[in-house]
Amino acid sequence: MIEVRAATLADAPELQRIYAHHVLHGTGTYEESPPDIEEMAARMRRIMRHGWPFLLAEADGEVVGYAYCAQLRDRTAYRFSAEDAVYVRDDMRGRKVGRHLLEALLAEAEAYGFRQVFAFIGDAANAGSIGLHAAMGFVEAGRLRRCGVKFGQWLDVVIMQRALGAADAAPPT
Secondary structure: OEEEEEOOHHHHHHHHHHHHHHHHHOOOOOOOOOOOHHHHHHHHHHHHHHOOOEEEEEEOOEEEEEEEEEEOOOOHHHOOEEEEEEEEOHHHOOOOHHHHHHHHHHHHHHHHOOOEEEEEEEOOOOHHHHHHHHHOOOEEEEEEEEEEEEOOEEEEEEEEEEEOOOOOOOOOO
16 A cells, blocks of 8 residues: 655655665756755655645555645746656556646645646656556646657656646735
């Protein structure tokens, strides 16, 4: 059974291990050197300081994934738009961990007041992340073609978007 809860700074070592695997072996992130635990904790503090959602998933008492969202850009005009991130421990892929995380994340993002959520998915061949986001109501909003190089190959970024709550049908408050 997968349980989702708010992440705490004490979880930084486990989250760092999950992310380091993706950095070193995958193209879902274009980071090429994994951050250390202190840097991961600093990233978490930045998100938590703003009150933005930062969640993790546990199965049998072990951390198996995490997800967060942050304001899309720093300028105040973006305060109703967020970018999400979802990372699942490699041995837990395909077991609905990402779905549990993203469902909870979207609910918390809406409660926070975000009206639009964007996913910038590294590598257009990342069928797992693209499929997860599509299953959760995201649609492709664009592509950044050959904008990154990792493992000696050019990579695209797929941009997906999902509206939350009243979205753009009513002015934000």
